[in-house]
Amino acid sequence: MKIVVIGLLLILTIGGYMLYSDYFPGPLPKLDPEEWWGPKELKSKHDKSIRAFTVKFDEAMIKDLKDRIKNSRPFTKPLEGVAFQYGFNTDLIQGWLKYWSEKYPFADREKFLNQFPQYKTNIQGLDIHFIRVKPQVTAGVEILPILMIHGWPGSVREFYEAIPLLTKQTPGYDFAFEVIVPSLPGYGFSDPAVRPGLAAPQTAVIFRTLMHRLGHKKFYVQGGDWGASVASHISTLFPDDILGHHTNMAFVTTNCGFIKTLVGAFIPSLIIDSHLADRMYPLTSFFAYVLEEFGYFHLQATKPDTVGVALTDSPAGLLAYILEKFSTWTRREHKLQQDGGLGFRFTKDQLLDNLMIYWSTNSITTSMRYYAENMSSRTRQLNIDKYKSPVPTWALQAKEELFYQSPSILRTKYPNLLNVTVLDEGGHFLAFELPKVLVEDVFRAVKAFREWRQGNQKTEL
Secondary structure, eight states, rough: HHHHHHHHHHHHHHHHHHHHHHSSOSSOHHHHHHOSSSSSSGGOOOOOEEEEEOOOOOOOHHHHHHHHHOOOOOOOOOOOOOSSSEEEOTTTTHHHIIIIIISSHHHHHHHHHHHHOOOEEEEEEEEEEEEEEEOOOTTEEEEEEEEEEEOOOGGGGHHHHTHHHHTSTTTTOOOOEEEEEOOOTSTSOOOOOOOOOOOOOHHHHHHHHHHHHOSSSEEEEOOOTTTHHHHHHHHHOOTTTEEEEEEEEEEOHHHHHHHHHHHHHHOGGTTTTTGGGGGTTOOHHHHHHHEEEEEEHHHHHHHHHHHHHHHHHOOOHHHHHHHHHHHHHHHHHGGGTTTTTTTTTOOOOHHHHHHHHHHHHHHHHHHHOOOEEETSSSHHOGGGSSSOSSSSSEEEOOOOOOOOOOHHHTTTTTTTEEEEESSSSOOSHHHHHHHHHHHHHHHHHHHHHHHHHHHHTTOOO
16 A cells, blocks of 8 residues: 555656646747858858759769669569568569659659749758749738748658649638748758757758748748648747748647646547547557557667668669658558559659659758757757747648647647647648648638737737
């Protein structure tokens, strides 16, 4: 009995401390907006100009890619009766490689990727690439700036189908968007850091500077995957700059949220609507899923450069590694399909466009380092997620997203969570997979943000 009492007291003490640290987190960390991530010798020559940029698939790179594909070693046959349960089914690789080498229209896809105005500007020592599209609208339609941020293993390519929908006049709305889509540092056409430490919080500082440099002191922000993390950090660190925060991967790691999650494991009705309970519980199913699908996360958070050697050297390896995520992260049951369900939402050209951004820039290793930086002790000590964001927030939750959390949990971080849109379809790459659905939700969210600010007597722009 004495041991039980001591155990309960210990639990209550730990729980009380956890809740206390949520409600009284101390001063918000201040990150250095001048922290230098590029080569030190360039610091005295810092050029802050905005320069036009064009995607270029040069002939030498294309020839090298084709030669590597041609000289691929034979792949180990899959086990009998196995589709994607062990990863990418090697029976399919030759077909994909043949298409990439012989049928993928490099010149046409280069033109496709250049359809939107693109630029680079140097921020804290790194050339940051971004797409910027301004709408052409009639008088009376307001133009609102929105920063949209991708994740891994995606790229700016994820937003190409959404951009035209965001930048046109839409019935029922008196605004359209000026869309700014940057490449994360170390991804695609943006420079990587040359020293450790650049994670999502530091990216938030860089992207805020980018928006200010473009003349937007206040703006909306949207993101998924790592982009969701960066968007959340911008909204937390610089709430006065952010007019509204839309996320399609809402996930918080507050102590209070953790306690609520555990309570819901015993009494789900206290935490989540009954018809959605199977998206969070039982926790054993969630942990089993994490163990099965998140081996890549541990590798990239601990040994990204080792994995990067193989993926940098082999287009076949890069294709298998990335497309396997587009298979199972779109629908979990795709691992049971012989072709991985890759044609369910995407064309070959769409998926290879994304691969080309990684391959042509040799950025797979630096993109994976982002995991190591975000899991580092330096980043974890900042613990920015424990600080509440007062910015009006709106979550869009796809059925097949990697994580689901109920509104009551999300509000432990976002007290001004205005709405949660729960979908019965869609996966992790939502902007790429269902652009119309995402865009419609963004319009609804921004309309709600504007009304909320008017009701709270806030200045809009």
